[in-house]
Amino acid sequence: MPDFLLEIGLEEIPARMIDSAREELARRTQELLTRENLAPSDSKFTSYSTPRRLAVFVEGINAAQADVQEQVTGPSLKVAYKDGVPTPAAEAFAKKVGVEVAKLGKISNPKGEYLAATIQKKGRSAAEVLTELLPKEMAGIYWAKNMYWRAGKPERFVRPVRWITALLEGHVVPLEFGGIKAAAKTHGHRILSEGEIPLSKPENYKDSLEKAKVLVSPAEREHRIRKALDAATRTIPGLRWREDEDLLRTVVNLTEFPSVIIGSFEKEYLSLPEEVLVTVMRDHQKYFAVEDASGKLAPYFLAVLNTDSDPDGLIRHGNERVLRARFNDARFFWEADQKVSLRDRVEMLKNVTFQKELGSYYEKAKRMAHLVTIGGADFDHPQHKIKRNALYEAAWLAKADLTTELVKEFTELQGIVGGLYARAQGLDPAIADAIYDHYKPESMDDASPRTLESALLALADKADSIAGMFALGLQPTGSKDPFALRRQANGIVKIIVEHKLPVDLRILFQVALVGYKGSEAEKKFTQLDKYSESVSAFFRERLEFYLRDVRGFAYDEVNAVLAAGHDRVTDALDRVQAVSEVRKSADFEPISIAFKRIKNILRQANEVGKAPNGKFDRAALEDPAEKQLAEAVEKTAPVVAELRHKHKYADALAEIAKLRPTLDTFFEKVMVMVDDEKLRSNRLLLLQKMLNDFSTIADFSEIVTEKK
């Protein structure tokens, strides 16, 4: 069976987009071949990529689709024959299918009898199908950002397409994409190889390119880079390179034939904060940092090159020169920034816009200070009293580093630089730490702020942004979240959980809104009527995401728990843990079914206008089964309430589950919807009471049970 190779040659693709595009091209090719019956189940798909190419190599495809027999239905017999003579309709059908009228078959279906013919449909060749359909798949690849380049602007793609290689065995598949016709040749490394590389067979692809100094497999490049990093680091005893997955992925996608050099910088730069040095190396120069055995930064760096060697040391020398200039800049900024203290910089925040409608960072700092004072009032941890003065000052100073040259140059160091300056300026370490961590967590994988003060500051910062945006009506919609409010809300959830903060989100966001009172921004708050509701719904969604996708709870357990309240994050977490635990017990599912039944009965009663009225009257009960239930409910309710109050949710749920036999007997023996209005109403009220008393931890009716 023939092999197939496709390579799209491009001008350099952005590193961040390569991995997903490579996978998508392979997936689309596989789906196309499968859909077109060209890929037997044992075909093997391998994908390759470098900055200049995306490729897919398929081993063992069908050279052509199998021929198929197809039954075609024609006109009904009534129409096809008049007095036993074929009509023009019959003849037209015969002509269409290429069979004499006399040889046409018949089929009958529920609508009657019809003319029919069996025709042979010839399978198309793989080359034909690929030529026609593969370009559409190539055009369909998703790019975060793409461009026009050709005259007439016929298509957009990530970067200009410069060559296409498409081979089926030894033959070119004459497909065309981006104005380029496929050919049996490719291109080697930009500088280490010259001219076109002829390619006679798909299976030679990888080796031919390796000879032309291109490693098409990203896994192989990663392996080579790792080994080269090790080897370069070993040239200096006692050092190791700092593992950095993201950086590694980036350099794998920036190179076709990687090698590594180790360079050094003057020891004097080590007096700059490590955070600054590492940011310059990693984010700006894409260098790996090097540390000594104790984990301290060493005055070396590792650069991954897109070439095979540096025989004259020119490349190392050039990189050292650039790094020195960068460090010099950083040191200049570090020293210049010290001339104005963070406290004096607060005033300068009046000239830094936070958000067009929400005013300056000065106003934001003021609101954050308000929020940590009011909002933080009840957050004293049993073992750890909040340092209120430090927290208040940190809130005022948190954004001051936005006016420093260092943050203007290295924006990713916001917060961190503020923390470092606070420490350098001799402020309380609690202040410095709070500022340092207050942008955290940047993602669900990132750590929460370390101290209680920094956690509260981070909370205030994020809550203030979300409050302002929601009041303006700028909440995220669909895939649009330009202010990353979802990320910030996820951060709030994570912080509350990890610091076990007794925060009530409803109150937090009311207090956050108070901060805007009397401001210019307040005049633009057009969405205040929907504010509480939309913030609450937004957080319910975030909490659902956190409990399900981050913590792994079953979705129905999460739904059940959130239906019983979601303003207190830690409480919701405790409750879902309890539900998840108790769910394994024998009585749990049956009681969930019973609650569903209760809910249905009450709903139906409402729908037919038989909603209960009056007060529950225990004396009016008749049947022993219902009397028993009432007694059990009255006995259990205070116990559950007490356990709930003590946050012993699992115990409370176990108590509720114990009602199961009594409840089962009730449903067996007692008919609720009886004609006697008083009796019916009383029974409904009993069920209502059960639902009210026992749905405060979780709404059992949300639990998905096996039996209906």
Add this chain to the structure above:
Amino acid sequence: MLTAKPNPLTFQELIFTLQKFWADQGCILQQPYDVEMGAGTMSPETFLRVLGPKPYHVCYLQPSRRPADGRYGENPNRLFKHTQCQVILKPPPDNVQDLYLQSLQAIGVELRKHDLKFEEDNWESPTLGAWGIGWQVMLDGLEVTQFTYFQQCGGVDLEPISAELTYGLERLCAFLQDVDSVYDIVWARDPKTGREITYREIRQAEELQFSVYNFEYADVEKTWEHLRLYEAECKALLDEYNAKSKAVREKKSESLDDLKRFPILPAFDLCLKCSHLFNLLDARGAISVTERVGVIARIRALAVGVAKAYVDQQSDTAAAAVNS
């Protein structure tokens, strides 16, 4: 000391060589535009020429003045005024990247001995209503060129697309000469005596004095006033052009000549003045939050207005409306 070549190009030789290289590729050589601007992209040789369908290949130097970047002649890598070599290829040839690599070889970079990467860097100027897709070209870890495929300019979608190459000459020259400070760059070497004249001798005083002016002396009130005057004149010109163009299109006027001779190019000069004055006020710390966003929007309106008027003036439809 390690250098790429025993006799690296002087600053002025670097300029000759790049210009010769691109002239040999069919580029027009233009002189720097003699109005202050923050980047070579703002020159009419780029901003206006990339608009409309006419092919155009040009190479020019452009001193780029950025008041806020001034460092009183003290910082070895930062300048108030640096020199860009700007190449516009409209439309770009298919081998545009190869041509660019050849230009590096022409100025003495032996590619085989260096590390070259094209790293994603998309360029955007909200003030000019312009953006493009491209890379920063990294040579041994140093960004030596910005390479952009222009997609939009002055709020107008471009057809054809232009490729823009911007070489930062001081940085590139410091790399070639292997000096750590731009002020140590050899600007010229006397062919008879071999005496070297450095960048310091030619430019440092200018860096110092302009930093002092930009940060300390520029009269804020007067600068605002200049900005307002230039803006008003630019706006008046655009308004008048638009009225005339409308009349032609509605066949209320027959005077195509009126349109053709109308001073849109000078209107763009006025817009450039505004942009520079804004940068000056910004460096001076004279623009508050609320003003800042507003002023940027005002300048953008001028730039976009000029671009639209320029396209209209160049277009055949204006002519057709009259001729029909």
